[in-house]
Amino acid sequence: MVEKNLLLCYLIRVMIHQSASSFYEAQTGEFILEAEELLKLLESLTRVYVQRTGKPLWVVSEDMERDVFMSATKAQALGIVDLVAVK
Numbered sequence: 001m002v003e004k005n006l007l008l009c010y011l012i013r014v015m016i017h018q019s020a021s022s023f024y025e026a027q028t029g030e031f032i033l034e035a036e037e038l039l040k041l042l043e044s045l046t047r048v049y050v051q052r053t054g055k056p057l058w059v060v061s062e063d064m065e066r067d068v069f070m071s072a073t074k075a076q077a078l079g080i081v082d083l084v085a086v087k
Contacts, residue, residue: 006081008072014080016049018042018064053079 008014042064049060055078072084 005083007083007085008075008081010072010084010086012072013069014072014075015067015069016064016080017067049080 046057046060046064049055049064050057053060055063070078072081075081076084
């Protein structure tokens with residue numbers, strides 16, 4: 001696996017949240033397909049956060065239930081980003 005370093009400027013704020021979709025009118029079949037895709041996306045994104053942060057799945061899932069804002073240094077402490085650039 002290729003190691004990638006994620007770098008943020010120290011002024012940046014990071015937000016994690018659950019994937020979502022806006023309401024729209026669609027055929028039932030289309031709606032079900034979109035819901036399935038959103039669930040796949042949520043599961044995939046959650047696995048990435050679990051892998052990067054080392055937090056248990058239930059903690060990451062709870063964090064993603066609401067919008068969580070953090071500084072670049074907090075994101076680094078949680079393992080979401082690797083490096084924080086300073087002046």
